[in-house]
Amino acid sequence: MQKNTLISLRNVTVEYDGDQVLKNLSLDINDKEFVTLLGPSGCGKTTTLKIIGGFVNPKEGDVFFDGKRINGIPPYQRHVNTVFQRYALFPHLNVYENIEFGLKISKIPEDKRRPLVKEMLALVNLKGFELRKIDQLSGGQQQRVAIARALVNHPRVLLLDEPLGALDLKLRKEMQIELKRIQQETNITFLYVTHDQEEALTMSDRVVVMKDGNILQIGTPTDIYNEPVNAFVADFIGESNIVDGVMHADYDVTFAGKRLPCADVGFAKDEAVDVVIRPEDWKVSEPDQGQFAGVVESIVFKGVHFENIVDAGGVKWMLHTTQQYDPGTEIGLSILPFDIHIMHKMSEEEYDVQEGGEE
Amino acid sequence: MKSKITASPYILWMALFIIVPMGLVAYFAFTDLKGNFSTVNFQQSVGFAPVIFNSIWLAIIATAICLIIAYPLAYHISRSTGSRQRTFIMLVMLPMWMSFILRTYAWMTLLENNGLINQFFGLFGLGPFEMINTTGAVVLGMVYNYLPFMILPLYSVMTKIDNSLIDAAGDLGCTPAAVMRDVIIPLSLPGVNTGITMVFVPSVSTFVISKLLGGGSTMLIGDLIEMQFLGNAYNPHLGSALSLVLMVIILICMALTNMFDDAESKEGMLI
Amino acid sequence: MKMKNWLSRGYIALVMFFLYAPILVMIAFSFNDSKSRSHWAGFSWRWYEKLLGNDMALKALSITLIVAAVSAVVATLLGTAAAIGIYSMRARSRAAMMNFTYLPVVNPEIVMGVSLMLLFVLCGVDLGLLTLIIAHITFNLPYVILSVMPKLRQMDHHIYEAALDLGCTPFQGFIKVMLPEIMPGVMTGFLMAITFSLDDFNISYFVSGDRWQTLPVYIYSMTRRRISPEVNALSTIIFIVVLVVLIIVNINDARREKELKKRGGRFYD
Numbered sequence: 001m002q003k004n005t006l007i008s009l010r011n012v013t014v015e016y017d018g019d020q021v022l023k024n025l026s027l028d029i030n031d032k033e034f035v036t037l038l039g040p041s042g043c044g045k046t047t048t049l050k051i052i053g054g055f056v057n058p059k060e061g062d063v064f065f066d067g068k069r070i071n072g073i074p075p076y077q078r079h080v081n082t083v084f085q086r087y088a089l090f091p092h093l094n095v096y097e098n099i100e101f102g103l104k105i106s107k108i109p110e111d112k113r114r115p116l117v118k119e120m121l122a123l124v125n126l127k128g129f130e131l132r133k134i135d136q137l138s139g140g141q142q143q144r145v146a147i148a149r150a151l152v153n154h155p156r157v158l159l160l161d162e163p164l165g166a167l168d169l170k171l172r173k174e175m176q177i178e179l180k181r182i183q184q185e186t187n188i189t190f191l192y193v194t195h196d197q198e199e200a201l202t203m204s205d206r207v208v209v210m211k212d213g214n215i216l217q218i219g220t221p222t223d224i225y226n227e228p229v230n231a232f233v234a235d236f237i238g239e240s241n242i243v244d245g246v247m248h249a250d251y252d253v254t255f256a257g258k259r260l261p262c263a264d265v266g267f268a269k270d271e272a273v274d275v276v277i278r279p280e281d282w283k284v285s286e287p288d289q290g291q292f293a294g295v296v297e298s299i300v301f302k303g304v305h306f307e308n309i310v311d312a313g314g315v316k317w318m319l320h321t322t323q324q325y326d327p328g329t330e331i332g333l334s335i336l337p338f339d340i341h342i343m344h345k346m347s348e349e350e351y352d353v354q355e356g357g358e359e
Numbered sequence: 360m361k362s363k364i365t366a367s368p369y370i371l372w373m374a375l376f377i378i379v380p381m382g383l384v385a386y387f388a389f390t391d392l393k394g395n396f397s398t399v400n401f402q403q404s405v406g407f408a409p410v411i412f413n414s415i416w417l418a419i420i421a422t423a424i425c426l427i428i429a430y431p432l433a434y435h436i437s438r439s440t441g442s443r444q445r446t447f448i449m450l451v452m453l454p455m456w457m458s459f460i461l462r463t464y465a466w467m468t469l470l471e472n473n474g475l476i477n478q479f480f481g482l483f484g485l486g487p488f489e490m491i492n493t494t495g496a497v498v499l500g501m502v503y504n505y506l507p508f509m510i511l512p513l514y515s516v517m518t519k520i521d522n523s524l525i526d527a528a529g530d531l532g533c534t535p536a537a538v539m540r541d542v543i544i545p546l547s548l549p550g551v552n553t554g555i556t557m558v559f560v561p562s563v564s565t566f567v568i569s570k571l572l573g574g575g576s577t578m579l580i581g582d583l584i585e586m587q588f589l590g591n592a593y594n595p596h597l598g599s600a601l602s603l604v605l606m607v608i609i610l611i612c613m614a615l616t617n618m619f620d621d622a623e624s625k626e627g628m629l630i
Numbered sequence: 631m632k633m634k635n636w637l638s639r640g641y642i643a644l645v646m647f648f649l650y651a652p653i654l655v656m657i658a659f660s661f662n663d664s665k666s667r668s669h670w671a672g673f674s675w676r677w678y679e680k681l682l683g684n685d686m687a688l689k690a691l692s693i694t695l696i697v698a699a700v701s702a703v704v705a706t707l708l709g710t711a712a713a714i715g716i717y718s719m720r721a722r723s724r725a726a727m728m729n730f731t732y733l734p735v736v737n738p739e740i741v742m743g744v745s746l747m748l749l750f751v752l753c754g755v756d757l758g759l760l761t762l763i764i765a766h767i768t769f770n771l772p773y774v775i776l777s778v779m780p781k782l783r784q785m786d787h788h789i790y791e792a793a794l795d796l797g798c799t800p801f802q803g804f805i806k807v808m809l810p811e812i813m814p815g816v817m818t819g820f821l822m823a824i825t826f827s828l829d830d831f832n833i834s835y836f837v838s839g840d841r842w843q844t845l846p847v848y849i850y851s852m853t854r855r856r857i858s859p860e861v862n863a864l865s866t867i868i869f870i871v872v873l874v875v876l877i878i879v880n881i882n883d884a885r886r887e888k889e890l891k892k893r894g895g896r897f898y899d
Binding site: 362363364365366367368369370372373376377379380381383384387428431432435436442445447449450451452453454455456457458459460461462464465466467468469471473474475478503506507556560561563564565566567570571581584585588589595598599602605606609613 | 638641642645646648649650652653655656659667668708709711712714715716718719727730731733734736737738739740741742744745746747748749752764765767768771775800825828829831832835836845846849850853854861864865868869872873876880884
Binding site for chain 3: 053054055074075076080081082084085086088089090091092101102105106149150153
């Protein structure tokens, strides 16, 4: 790896009132990278962000920034800025004053501040809004001010804590593209926290999937989508069919009453596994020509595709089709070997092993 | 934020000037003149039972009159337009900014035997009535001084009752009287409770109103306490015991009003 | 409907008459050219002139103003700091502290007065300016806390973190971000403290001693000794000052509200 590591967390543990919210967590973030911490609420992703921001001090473990240990260094002495969940803009200041705030605190003279703020306003498309009060802005505009206010200080890392959570769907999609553009233009490391898998997949260079204070998987969006390490990740990243199966030998699996060839190797003989099949990977055929035969139970139009629930001998499969089937239609379903994803069943303790493997 | 310490000067201050003095009151109440533990002060207090009950009784009457006057008033104000509401409330509050000594004093001159009110009655050949230095004058003084304390909490609760609630009740078949009984009164109960406490507490503990308007004819527990500390009857031990009795009366009053209060509104309230 | 309206207006007018008639009579008789409080003997400024020549009254006034100013400032500082401290406590200790804060509010004033008097006398502190100021700070503190607290609760506590994030030290964060947010509550608390302090009689009466009477205590002693229309003149002056202040505050509020509405309107076009 020629990329240089900017932030690293080493065996970090955090407790609130005796509850472990982060368990022996280690993570490296490279310079100029867009990394997303993804997970359900309570998984410790925001806490991880706060450790880097300096708002939370780990009980155990070390935090390194550019090779220096920064445990205990207060937020105001770190080259890190944050975009807060609900923006946390200063209501008593206008747009210009909000963005100027950090520069003023670091005593940058007025004539140097002005062009920097102007540059930021242009970057986030808010020219002409300088004198607006915060409560006169829409949610999307407030979001942009929050980003500008953080970026104007040229932090080494920008921390974003679910910044799009309060926006409506359309605006959220626009801002996703916008954020990626801003990151590429400014060349600043972005560490982004979200529970929205689509956001994570759209913007990130790497995604860190977290659950219960542990890291489950780290990888590029395509890695994570195509090769989820376990059923939880598979289910969290996109919609999935997850069923129990038995791995007889390499390339040989039984699930839903069928023994089929697959592409996975390295399991114990007759190991109980989770089998994950993405709804868009099914091939539909005549009832007698598929590996499974089933009856369409329900169909819902989703805009780009139809979402069908098919009952195949008691097992319900979700599949996405472009063709519309009436409920009651009999169809055949097939799956290619490399679209069958086989995963170890995981217990709590095994998460730690997984994490160790990532380092 | 680790700024809990900023509360420590306050805690220290209140410990020194609230807790310690209250401890002294308790200490004095339970000791005799020689400083030995004794319940003699409370035994003596029993002798003043008529005064104590009279104070409670007058305070209850004053509180009830305030409630009867204030409730319709607060309701009418709360249903007025915004700018009118503001003006009315300002008018209610304005007298409160005058020292209540002055407000009481104003009544002294009005109630005199040759005061304006008796002169007015005189025009019709009536009177003069004996008004100053009566129990009635004391109750009048309590009502006059503490009426705003009843109006304001009632108003602030009622103004939050949305007109659409009243419309909805009407829509569901309530007569105006039923709307009052089933919607307005239950929703305004927290304000009633606050108002009762805010009028009862100063009424039961006053010593100025009874002195100025009662002229010694009406002795209240406040007068007794004052006499033990600043009057001829100097005896801080008895005064402290009477103070404790007064506090117990007020605690009972608040417990009673809180009984009618639901748990939710209690949270932000006095206990 | 009309009938009902008339009834309600009439009722409001009646109560207002009850509230204001005594005050208006008092004002009228402050201009009476005789000592009588029931017979009008012509217009005169004599009681005002007499009041201005009354050194005792003027001394009492200045004591009242000094006590009010000092106690309100100290109570506002201590109380604001306390509110912030209580706000950052955990839920349970916060609730306990708030109950503790309510204690002096519901405790009868006379009990607070005599308990403080006991303390001062036992400690050998001479009753006077110092004891007055201490007493006033003590009963003002809860009101400051109770008016700052809601503003703290309304405040988005992330803005303080945001200030630290943008390079503020905790102190700078407080001054530049938190204080402007809670300022309205601090001001309300300060004004309440001033008002209660100017108005207080029950507590001052016990801790002021003979030589340091505040205005209400002085007026009380005046009404006890002899009735003089000077008191009327004094009341009139106080009433007019309060009225003017209230009108100014109210007009200011109304204007601010209108401005807010206008600004809100602009947002949508």
